[in-house]
Amino acid sequence: MRKCINILKLIWLTVMLNMLTGCWDIKEIQDMNYITAIGIDQEDGEFVVYTQMMDFTSVAKNETGKAEKPPQVWTSKTRGKTFDMAVNAIYDSAQLRTSWSHISCILISDSVLKSKVLTKLDTIGRYQEIRMTPWVYGTNESIEQLFNVPAFFNLSPLNTLAHEPSEEHKQRSYIVPIRYFDFMALITEPASTVLLPNLSIDKGTWSLNQKENPKLVINGVFAISEVVSKGFFPNDKLAGLRWMETDTKRSPVTITNKNGEYAGLVVLSKPKIRKKLNIVNGMPQFRVNVKLHGNVVEALDDMNKTEMEMKAAARVREEIISTFKNGIASKTDLYSLEHVLFKKDTRLWKKIHQSSLQPMDAGSLESVHVEVHLDHAGMKLLPHHDGPAAPSTRKEAGS
Numbered sequence: 001m002r003k004c005i006n007i008l009k010l011i012w013l014t015v016m017l018n019m020l021t022g023c024w025d026i027k028e029i030q031d032m033n034y035i036t037a038i039g040i041d042q043e044d045g046e047f048v049v050y051t052q053m054m055d056f057t058s059v060a061k062n063e064t065g066k067a068e069k070p071p072q073v074w075t076s077k078t079r080g081k082t083f084d085m086a087v088n089a090i091y092d093s094a095q096l097r098t099s100w101s102h103i104s105c106i107l108i109s110d111s112v113l114k115s116k117v118l119t120k121l122d123t124i125g126r127y128q129e130i131r132m133t134p135w136v137y138g139t140n141e142s143i144e145q146l147f148n149v150p151a152f153f154n155l156s157p158l159n160t161l162a163h164e165p166s167e168e169h170k171q172r173s174y175i176v177p178i179r180y181f182d183f184m185a186l187i188t189e190p191a192s193t194v195l196l197p198n199l200s201i202d203k204g205t206w207s208l209n210q211k212e213n214p215k216l217v218i219n220g221v222f223a224i225s226e227v228v229s230k231g232f233f234p235n236d237k238l239a240g241l242r243w244m245e246t247d248t249k250r251s252p253v254t255i256t257n258k259n260g261e262y263a264g265l266v267v268l269s270k271p272k273i274r275k276k277l278n279i280v281n282g283m284p285q286f287r288v289n290v291k292l293h294g295n296v297v298e299a300l301d302d303m304n305k306t307e308m309e310m311k312a313a314a315r316v317r318e319e320i321i322s323t324f325k326n327g328i329a330s331k332t333d334l335y336s337l338e339h340v341l342f343k344k345d346t347r348l349w350k351k352i353h354q355s356s357l358q359p360m361d362a363g364s365l366e367s368v369h370v371e372v373h374l375d376h377a378g379m380k381l382l383p384h385h386d387g388p389a390a391p392s393t394r395k396e397a398g399s
Helices: 002-020 083-093 122-126 143-147 166-171 180-187 305-329 337-344 346-354
Strands: 032-043 046-054 073-080 097-099 105-109 135-139 194-202 215-225 228-234 251-256 262-280 283-299 365-376
Touching: 032 143, 046 083, 046 143, 073 083, 073 143, 083 122, 105 143, 135 180, 135 215, 143 194, 180 194, 251 305, 262 305, 262 337, 262 365, 283 305, 283 337, 283 346, 305 365, 337 346
Parallel strands: 032 097, 032 105, 105 135, 135 194, 283 365
Antiparallel strands: 032 046, 046 073, 194 215, 215 228, 251 262, 262 283
16 A cells, blocks of 8 residues: 555656646747847937847858858837837737847937937846847948848848957957947046947948949947037048057058158057146146057068158057047047046046136147057068167157
8 A cells, every 4th residue: 555655656746847847938939039130210309219130040050151042131110209119119010029139239320329328228228138248339321221231142140240340340440349338338437438330331342243232331430428429530530540449450551652652551450558648737738659560561662671660650640640630620539538637637627627628629639659560571571770660759749
């Protein structure tokens, strides 16, 4: 009798354990909508939210690594009085449960950037499914068109610049991409200017079977200070910005000969930057020191190593000063030099802001000193001679 009871207990325990290990609310991946990008715009006083969604099978790679057919991409456009109301309008016709945990790109239109940006992004920071790691961009183009720009070789849209800009930046460092958590941290930092990359469409560079094949491109920045955009700066106004970013991995600079003719190209990387603050007559002045290493990739003139270093250093210095002045002309501190004042002399910073004085003007950049060291010249040699590897180029910034 006891043996029968023990057997029955064992059977009952086995049944109960099987019931406990069951996944009652599991969702198959094909039964979910996965949002990969979200765009925020404003029209006629309402929020307009765009989303990008793709077929899950287009993300997985096949044996060749490339798909035979272009991936299918769905985009949505909804409206609402608030950002959250516009987002919730998506559920009306979503058909399936929608997952927001795979977003890797956030696009913000220039009209939204002109107002208090933080209030427009409140929902994103509160909703637990959305991570803090997506790449963030501004744009002055159609968000819907940006979401439909194809990748190369029929690859997933996740292989475009919008979702993975870091690899392109390693090869050509011009504008540093920024993630959402960095963007939110810097936008609330006093005396800082956040440089938000502008995502655009390049329709003239690439073609497929002699037909226009547009691709995404970063062609400038929106300078955001005090949580409001101070304006858009295209790439040609930002030539010196790369030399003031420690994240610069590789960026080219041209050099000219004595006659002003093109003489070669050097690639510079890993800038070491020092910013020194001086207070003159109660106002801040800054001295900037930049040290760069690089190599020669093209030499079309009979120029030795030291001469090339001098020419490259002079060009870098010229670009740094020019970019600073481009920002000041629009009352924008592109290098966030004012933040140095805030950290080192907060009392003076507050005093200047409480007065009618401008903390930054064209004379705030007192001097720029640049050193360039060329480590090698590729598979060819350049003539060398004794002397300093990087002669001083320190001059008055205004000269």
